[in-house]
Structure formats: C-alpha cells, structure tokens
Amino acid sequence: MPEKFLKPYDSTATESRIYAEWEKSGLFNPDECVKQGVTKADAPTYSIVLPPPNVTGRLHMGHALMLAVEDIFVRFKRMQGFRTLWVPGTDHAAIATQSVVEKQIKKDEGKNRHDLGREELLKRIETFAAESHDTIIGQLKTMGASLDWSREAFTLDETRTRAVRKVFKEMYDAGLIYRGLRIVNWDPKGQTTISDDEIVYQEEKSTFYYLKYGPFTIGTARPETKFGDKYVVMHPNDSRYADWKDGQKIDLEWINGPITATVVKDESIDMEFGTGVMTITPWHSIVDFDIAERHELDKEQIIDERGKLLPIAGEFVGMKIVEARAKIVEKLRVKGLLEKEESYVHNIATAERTGGIIEPQIKLQWFVDVNKEVIGRGKTLKEMVIEPMRSGAIKIVPEYFEKTYFHWVENLRDWCISRQIWYGHRVPVWYKGDDISVGIEPKEEGWMQDEDTLDTWFSSGLWTFSTLGWPEQTDDLKNYHPTDLLETGYDILPFWVMRMILMTEFTLNTIPFKTVYLHGLVRDAQGRKMSKSLGNNLDPLEITAKFGADAARMALIVGNTPGTDMRMSEDKIKGYKHFANKLWNVARFVLSQERTGEMRADLKAEFDALIVGVTNDIEEFRTYMAAEKLYHYVWHRFADEIIEESKNKAEYGATLYYILENSLKLLHPFMPFVTEEIYQSMPYKETGFLMTAPWPVVE
C-alpha cells in the first residue's frame, strides 16, 4: 500500500497535480482520445459548449455549480465511450465589462469615457478583460472542469467576429435587420440604449396629478413631459365622451400658454383608469408612441439624452426632470390647472448596470424584426423559436420551464441590437453619403463605419456554432452540432436560450442543442441571494482551497434539483470533505487486503443494481439522486457493513476490490480528483487514467 494512504486525504496538494497530469495527457480533447486508443474513431459524439463567463472579474458559486453539472455529464459520457467535447470560452459582455472599467476609471482618475476617447478606453477595457480572462481560466481548472483548451473561444475574437458579420449581413439581406427611428429604452446615466431584458423595475411612491386640459381632466405621474401634448385620447366606446369626435380640434390654455389640441379615439385606452382620458407624449412613452404610429401623429422630443428639458419647456429649459417637476406642478397650481393630487405606487424602469432611470426616447437604431416572414422559410423568427420547443426537438429540464419560455416568446417584440457603447462588435455597416455597405468593409476611401456596437447577446446567440468554427464548414461543426446539452441558469432562459435558438434556426436551419438543463440560484444558508453588499459570498477559490473541489462539487450537486434555488453553507461542503476522506480510508483498507477469494454473488448483484440506478439517474438528469445514492452506498453500506463484515476474512478480497474499483468509476464524474488519485494506486488498472476508464456496464 502506498505511503500516501497513511495520512488523511490532502485535497490541496492532490487536485492541482492531478489536473496538470490530465491536461498534459491531452485527453480532454476527443481527437486525442481517439489517437491514444481510449475512444473509438467511429464512436457517437457528445458535446456541450460552456456558457461563456463574462470577463468582468471572477467566478462565483453559480459558475461553480454550472461547472460541476456540466463536468458530470461530460465525464460520464467520455467514460461511456462517446467522443466527448466540451468547448471553453469567455464572453466580452459588452456593457457589463465597459461599465465595470468606466466605474473604476471614474473612481481612480475622475475621468469619464469621453475624457479618454474611444481608442484609449478600449485599450483599458482590453487590458482588464485579459486579466479577468486569466483569473477565470484558472478558476475553471481549479474546479476540475475537463474542457478542451485547444478549442478555447472568445465572443469577440477573430473567428467570432467573422460569424457576427456574416449573420448580420444575412439577416439584413433577408430584410430581418432594419434601421429605424423607433422608441427605445434610453439610459441617461450609461448614455446608451438598452434592451427590455436589461431593465429592472423598482417600486416607487410618487404623486399622481389630475390636470385640467380644456374641457377634460387628465391624469399623469409625469407633468414634466406634458409641454408638447397636443393630442387628447379616449376610448371610442366611452359614453362619457361620446360627444367628442375623432379629429376634433379644441383650443385650450396649457402650461406655457394657449394651444390647439386634437381629439383622438383609440381602443388601447383603459376606461377604468383615472378619468379615462389622457394626453400623449409619443417621444417618451412606448404606449404613446404606438398610439401616435397608429394615427400618424406628430412626435416631439421634450427631454434630451442627459435627462434635461429642451427649449419646448420654455422657462424650464435645461432643468433636470426631477427638479423641474415640482416647479411645473407649482405653475400649474398657480394657473388653476391642477385639480387634485393623489399618492400612488408605481414601478419605475431602471438600467440593470448603471441604475439610471430609463427615459424612453425615439432614436435611430438597428432592430431585428421578429414578426416578418423569413423568405423561403414560410415563418417568422418568432415562430422559429417556438417550433422546436413545441415539437419536442428541444426539451427543457425541468419541463415546466417550457411554459415560461412560451409565455416569454409571446411577448417578444422587435429586438433592438444597437448600443451606444464602445466595447463590443461594432455594427458592421459602413456609410458614404447615401450609400450603405453591410457586412463588408469597402476598400475605397471615405466610408465611415457605424458608431454603435451590437448587443452582447447578438454574438452569444451564435455561440454553439461560432465556437465550432462557423462560417467555415469545419469537421467540428459536422461532428458536434447540434450540441447535446445546454446547461445554464434559469434566469437567462429568455435572453440567451431563446436567442441561440433564433440565431441557429435562422442561420443553420437547425437547433443549437437538444436539451436545456436549467440550474437554480445558489443562495446562502439563510436563503438570501449572495451579494457583495451583504458580504455573504462564498468564493469558489477559497472554498476549494479549504475543502477541495471534490467537496465543493458534491455539496453543489446533492439535494439540488434542476430549476430550483439551493442553499449553500460551509458546513455542507465540510461534510463532503469528510466523505472524500472516508473514501480515502476505504481505499486504504481495501488496498491493505489481498485480492483473493471468490466474488460474493449477492454483493455483486447488489452493486450492479447500484450501477444501473446511478447510470439511469445521470441519463435522466437526476444528478442529485445519483450523487446521494453513491454517498449513501459507499459510506453506510460498503464501509459500515460490508467492510466491517469482511474483517479478518480473506475470502472477501476479490469482492472488496470489485466494489472499490467500480465505486471509483461511478463517483468519478462527481469527485474526479480523489477518485483519480486512488485509482492511480490500484494494483490493476485498465487504462492510464480513471478519467478515460470504461463506465461500468451490467450484462
């Protein structure tokens, strides 16, 4: 028996050494597995593409969970003999990364991005991104992730840029990408548009004002936008206003003097709300914009990009909206136009990254049209993202999230893909006078590229196939796409999962993956979200240093059903550190015995049932149950009972070795390090590494 077994299991010393050996062997790469004869050249493939972590710093426990789950499936399939590929990569995460760096520069040097200029800011972001990248790669390895590093990708590298440009051009040529003057979510703090998904609603107590508007009383929470309101809208079926005709003109006294208003009848008005009459501000309200579009009404900007009032506000010009509001209300009161005030609670839209209060604005932006029929395909993009889910070509684990998915897709509107930030894929469009070139940069002088960049989800939407080399028709693409599994957090089901399906259906006319496995949030022991401000973060690096990656992985897997949030505590992880040591001692005992005697048929049958159970559990995505079964068997059956019975009885030898060896195999996807380390000391080995040993099969 090797001397190392005389001491308790030391995860720290073992894990980094073992990972280096695996990496050196090249066996994370399926081609190398074939070359070294551990995988058959014609074996079926299994592939996962890693959801790329943002290069915004370091990984958290949610990432650790993602890695644990994916590595379990990858190691399981590799041992089963599949040509198994797990592609690593990172995400430039445009707005998230830029705002982290901008905040830092603001703090250190008191400068904003315009002080630095585009080129200098990009240089700074790239330096930061490179550092984050290295930190993250180190963390991925610490967790034991068996990723094929020879295929690493970045959402903003050269290959991915080619893919982005090609897809953009194809969508543009198909008439699905258009540039239009449309109302968008403008973040005055971040100075950029953001998508609907990047908005966080916050409850706020505010005042609701009833104002006299000629013969009507209108309700509003935002008197500061009302300067330009010259349309008064009501429901066509509202009997209270039946005498007023659509298009009728009314002269009335308004904030800054007399105006002429026009009556508009529109069915979107809620007769129950307020007085059933409202005026509209199409430039700064999505609903009002839609009404204005339907009736072809004028639109006028009231508030500028920095959140200040424009000259139309008269004496209030240049004021910030918050301070202007009180003064405008006061003026309305003096003029006798303020009828009454009520307090009410509503949700204000804020930008997820900057906290800025969203001000809708009409801007010239690029959009993806989700409701237009795609030529030659007979359906819209929206239909394309519904279909594979309906037909069962893609299934979600847990299944009930499919309902959430459909609910979300039904509310899908045209996707605004341009951003006024600098870090990211620049919109691949060049202008020269009235000429426009899409997707390809013209060689001649005088062409200017669009200033904007693309929403980060545009490039991540291509992730499953851009990582495999598309637009080249690579072998990887042929062999590994569609991928088998997408494993990610349920919180990005709509943003990312839906967009990958959209992009892949459009570009390749196929699905990006067959199964979507959604994990939940990792919370602290009290069930609170982990956050910097609460200081309840568990840092995966600290955890692995203290308890080992094997223990962290088990703690993340046991008792954690897909789609459900879980609670994590150091105590739980400690428990599995103990388990790693228990396994270590089991090995110590077995290795001290002679491998003699007949196999005990009853014990073998019992173990074989475990093999079948665990295999089925993993195949059917019940990793939490497989892990628990193994824990229970190894500790309370094998160690407590079988080994106890066997003491001083030489005829158990062969049985003990059988159980140990196969327990190591079954446990390997869950606890790769300690199992590999023990396997290396087994007197009989089928292969160099447990990692590529054959998965146990019951005849």
Add this chain to the structure above:
RNA sequence: GCGCGGUUAGCUCAAUUGGUAGAGCGUCACAUUGACGUUGUGAAUGUUAUAGGUUCAAGUCCUAUACCGCGCACCA
C-alpha cells in the same frame, strides 16, 4: 392583470411519474486504542398547508382556499 413554482421530520431537501413517507445536518442515549483526527450502533420527531373530489390505493391526479417565492405585462 396574465402566468409559473412551492408548502413533506427541528433545519435543508428527496420520494425514479398512483403502490408500505425517506436522506443529510441537527438532537438524545450507548459504544469505540488499528481503515477512519473526519468513527460506529441505536432512538425520537409526520393527520405530507387546509377543505372537498376521483380511485382498490393519493405526498403524487382534479377543484377550491390560504400563505410564500418568482417571471411577464401595464402603470396616462
């Protein structure tokens, strides 16, 4: 407003799709000088949120109610 999920032992969660409610942690008692600093044996705790229904059989299916959490939309 529309939708989704949850409610099971003191705590955290399971229950392989309708077949005797189980694990981990915690608690209590006992044991333990050689595989185990991280050990073992045993014990207690359940009207499965509530009320009905279907069924030979319900934690599981149906209806309603209550509470908790979440998503989406709206918010003049």
